[in-house]
Amino acid sequence: MSLLEIKHVSGGYGEVDIISGIDMHVDPQEIVTIAGTNGAGKSTLIKAAMGLLPRISGSIIFDGTDLLALPIEDRIRVGISYVPQVRNVFGALTVLENLQVVEHATNKQARIREMFDLFPALAGRRAAYAENLSGGERQQLAFARALMSSPRLVLLDEPSAALSPALTDQVFMEVKRLRTIDVAVLMVEQRARQALAFSDRGYILDSGRIVLADTGANLLANEEMSDVYIGRGQAPSGSHPSHHPA
Numbered sequence: 241m242s243l244l245e246i247k248h249v250s251g252g253y254g255e256v257d258i259i260s261g262i263d264m265h266v267d268p269q270e271i272v273t274i275a276g277t278n279g280a281g282k283s284t285l286i287k288a289a290m291g292l293l294p295r296i297s298g299s300i301i302f303d304g305t306d307l308l309a310l311p312i313e314d315r316i317r318v319g320i321s322y323v324p325q326v327r328n329v330f331g332a333l334t335v336l337e338n339l340q341v342v343e344h345a346t347n348k349q350a351r352i353r354e355m356f357d358l359f360p361a362l363a364g365r366r367a368a369y370a371e372n373l374s375g376g377e378r379q380q381l382a383f384a385r386a387l388m389s390s391p392r393l394v395l396l397d398e399p400s401a402a403l404s405p406a407l408t409d410q411v412f413m414e415v416k417r418l419r420t421i422d423v424a425v426l427m428v429e430q431r432a433r434q435a436l437a438f439s440d441r442g443y444i445l446d447s448g449r450i451v452l453a454d455t456g457a458n459l460l461a462n463e464e465m466s467d468v469y470i471g472r473g474q475a476p477s478g479s480h481p482s483h484h485p486a
């Protein structure tokens with residue numbers, strides 16, 4: 241059984257559907273990327289995966305639980321977590337405080353220690369205010385906050401947004417590391433070529449609809465689709481999906 245199963249999901253912010261008839265899934269430890277043109281509804285789709293749209297229909301089953309039937313605050317408890325694209329940390333709090341204020345963590349002290357083991361750069365910056373972190377450190381803190389509740393799936397909205405190419409490489413390394421701690425990833429990425437190169441699978445979104453679903457490798461090899469939706473450019477050498485073909 242898939243970890244996340246989205247069936248016939250449509251919805252938006254008002255009367256107009258921004259996403260329509262979405263069917264997709266994420267299996268345990270998979271990395272799945274949503275790519276597509278600007279304004280296609282990618283961020284909206286990632287919000288929908290957590291049931292966060294003002295208007296939504298269809299079904300979202302996470303680990304056997306009907307997410308839409310749960311109050312929002314209970315969704316995190318079943319093992320799904322969301323990192324928004326912006327304002328994903330509290331700038332006026334220190335690194336340590338950012339972790340301490342996460343509500344749905346059990347055994348918080350132990351979990352914070354685990355987060356500092358996982359992100360050693362944050363351990364060294366625990367007393368720094370988040371607003372003074374580098375872009376890469378801030379993104380690590382956003383990941384750590386999302387991982388505090390011990391999720392099995394994290395939803396990432398453009399983890400590389402506003403980062404330099406070097407910091408993007410670093411953040412993508414962190415994304416790849418998540419599956420080694422039994423965390424699956426569903427993410428939106430503008431740097432789709434680079435992201436699909438290490439993704440098990442990908443979905444291409446156009447005008448709110450999925451127009452193609454395949455392995456990351458096959459999507460990259462599909463020149464026609466690639467030109468339109470993924471853009472040209474070289475994928476980093478040596479990076480390829482390691483398991484879980486579609």
Ligand SMILES: Nc1ncnc2c1ncn2[C@@H]1O[C@H](COP(=O)(O)OP(=O)(O)OP(=O)(O)O)[C@@H](O)[C@H]1O
Nearest residue numbers: 253254258276277278279280281282283284285428
């Ligand atoms: N909070 C909101 N309220 C109303 N409309 C919204 C909201 N967020 C997004 N939209 C609209 O939904 C549509 C899709 O936006 P969305 O951000 O999901 O697309 P995207 O594919 O992530 O775009 P981009 O690649 O530019 O980030 C756009 O027309 C946008 O104006």
